[in-house]
Amino acid sequence: MPALVLLGAQWGDEGKGKATDLLGGSVDYVVRYQGGNNAGHTVVVGDQKYALHLLPSGILSPGCTPVIGNGVVVDPSVLFSELNGLNERGVDTSKLLISGNAHIITPYNVTVDKVTERFLGKRKIGTTGRGIGPTYADKINRVGIRVQDLYDESILTQKVEAALDVKNQMLTKLYNRRAIAVEQVVEELLGYAERLAPYVADTVLVLNQALDEDKVVLFEGGQGTLLDIDHGTYPFVTSSNPTAGGACTGAGVGPTKISRVIGILKAYTTRVGAGPFPTELFDEDGEALRRIGGERGVTTGRDRRCGWFDAVIARYATRVNGLTDFFLTKLDVLTGWEQIPVCVAYEIDGRRVEELPYSQTDFHHAKPVYEMLPGWSEDISKAKSFADLPKNAQAYVKALEEMSGAPISAIGVGPGRDETIEINSFL
């Protein structure tokens, strides 16, 4: 019953694609359990680079069945263009399974995302503009459209009517936009039904049966722990649960089935969009991290905010996810600094605080308390084992492990598939 959860331990973009892909060959199912095409994985296979937004990265491993679980929100037009792009490059996507209970990102959800962000002005969240929040809002308000609704035109029409009732009032009266016609939306959605049909399945049953048969199932979180709607830096978060518990609700498996929870942890920190970020850098070091680390969003093309490693956040991620392991990524990006600051605690209004404060006000006031660790200048991208790393790089990894509260079982030393040091096997 090996069920593994792989998730971002910081604010997303930790390099999950590489980790998932590394495991892909030995994994039978890769499951996305939340989020939608707001995510962005870059996966490098040989000399080919793939940017995936909605599809699980396991789609690139021939033996693996990729699954989009009930907790995901699906924009069919994005799904099809992602499938087309892969098919054109010779990738077989026919094994994909999509939960009939997954919610659809409708065109009006995308419109509402954009107009509300514009309306918020300087208070905006900095969303990806993909309709994620409004689709989850419809789900919770019980006016969402699910994949299965595409197969009953009369039900679909009633549901779209219900969803647009209030939204059209809002769009026309508050935002000064044109109303959206029910028929037009229904027609567009019905247009997706036939192509989607072969993929639609009872994924809860499929996955539980697979676990009963001792198949290896990997649950792949989008975004990251600090972007979780419950456990992140609310309100500057996404609208779903990337944390480990989300794998249970978003895929329909019980917590007793999960055997391992792996947190992907970047050797420094990045964040996209608005919200607090205690170790953010506004100087040439931040610029250098961005340049060397290629810190530009896969989904939005926005520059990522960059800063030093924050051990308070890593400890928090260990706790809220019950992490059993870390996969430390992008260690090579830190090569060349004489000394590397690591945030070990915060100073909040004159007090030293060791753990992430639950109060939003406190977190906004948090100033990093740094410990300086000695850097290294040797190229580490060819390192195959922990012993191959320079002594100071080894000490950096060990210090992070100690502060973060879970073993670092793999280290990324470059973007390529084989540029990874495995310390403990994940399977």
Ligand code: IMP
């Ligand atoms: P939304 O998910 O589009 O609603 O955006 C909410 C917040 O989550 C914004 O700050 C986004 O920049 C951030 N976000 C969403 N997806 C990702 C991701 O995959 N990586 C990093 N940040 C993300």
